[in-house]
Amino acid sequence: MDSPGKHIGDRPRTLHLFDLDGTLIRGSAAAVEISRQLGVSAEIAELEREFLTAGLAPDEFAVRARELWSELTAAQVEAAFEGAPWLAGIREVWETIRGRGDYCAVITLSPDFFVERLLPWGAHATHGSRWPALPFTGPVDRAGILDTAAKVRIAQELCARFGVRPADCVAFGDSMSDAAIFASVPRAVAVNADHHLAGLATHTYTGGDLREAFALLDAPLDGPRA
Template identity: 30%
Template sequence: MSPRGIVFFDIDGTLVPSRSSSSFLAERLGHLEELNAAEARYAAGEATNHEVSVVDAAGWRDVEVRTIAGWLDELPLIAGIDDVVAWCAHHEVEPVLASLAWEPVGASIARRHGFTANGGPRVGVDGTVHDGTVAEHLDEYGKRDRALALAAQRGVAPDRCCAVGDSRSDLPLFGSVPTSFALNAGPDARAAASVSIETGDLRDLIPWLDRWERGLGRRDGARTPG
């Protein structure tokens, strides 16, 4: 049975509040300084997302896949995630990850908390170890397209979707759905979003999700749960 709607959640800066998942892993992998320098060039418009991904992926060379997965079990996340996922289940809304974080990051968060994983950029794998190359790049437009493709597979129109994010990588998706929530966001995302929220607890999003969900009820003529 298709969900009544979909909420797309960004990861870095949204579900991972303090620093990016890439920085979390790079510190353990030993190339945080190189990644920080690459990300600073990206922020200044001097490097592309692809170039930053190449720098980051190189630090994964010869590291076991299971090692990365074990570290990600310790990735700090925003409070209140499980309650928001439970809200989604109660309202027949699918919580889907839409992010430029590496694919194992999304897979880990989905497994831990019940989101639907939806891929991401990938570091190459040779046997049981990462090879230090980028097997699949993803930019903000690919992030949008992948999210909308999953919605189409579910039979859910874009006007029954909303998005939660914090940065310029969320702008194409924000522009493709009728409702968007900027969570602890930068100025570009705040300007583009329907609602801007500052909080350390994802449960503070629920009153806004309630309003959005009631709109789904008006569109399908169904009585909203709860």
């Protein structure tokens, strides 16, 4: 079992924080992949559009997605997870992080029943919005749906859990939901990112392999942060 600790030899431990949608899953999201299994891709695309451009709140997104997913089964979630366009090299990167004595965690606004499937891949922790258990028998509890501020709070809680200073964290993300956490850590890698992270990332990666994005942390900074 991994034991919390502040240092390994002469260096502090590092906590690597990964977003899910658009970051580990390239060009897609858990909600999109789940909706594809249910034949409601057009409907979820409209919700995604409202979230990205019209200010739809994460809890309202979840409530409306729950209506679309009323018949969702665990088998469909598994199929959505297995069929998602994952970046290559995720397991290898997390194995490297663990081998160094460091930590890796995934924090996402997407449902917990999807992101927790990454634990066997090597993540020390996963945090997603809290949804009712499958098959759904009740509504989404809005209080359990994460927002951007919650991602920063959870990162702080993970620092305390693993004995890591916020100054020794690295974030990986792609969009506006990652802006706050990017601003809260000294190093951040924008992975296939949109304009919302301009000036907030110390490194920028475009491509399909997390090993390449991770390797940027050993390279010179792309430029000064805003």
